[in-house]
Amino acid sequence: MKEENKPFNNVIDHINKIEGNAANVSKGAVKKLPKPLKYFGNFIAGFLSISILLIIILNLLH
Template identity: 80%
Template structure:
């Protein structure tokens, strides 16, 4: 059985109810994704990070 996560305080609970956020957010959401989707996310994150780093380095060398 899932462990129920209680809201931090009444304001957070109210905002979650209005916005439609789930109070039971699992902390291992990435582990439940299919492997191809997980690897695609890792690739995109890595590509974005390397691209930003290269843009900064090349801009400094220009």
């Protein structure tokens, strides 16, 4: 196990081994996703960001 992924106590070790934990996913795993899934994720993130900004701006103008 890499030093950066080493659990700091038994509870975290249990979560990683038994229940599974997304925190152990490497940073490069996103680069391996299929292109349509990457584009869909980027679209959702962009849509949510723009929606939040529009809501804030429209509430200030109201």
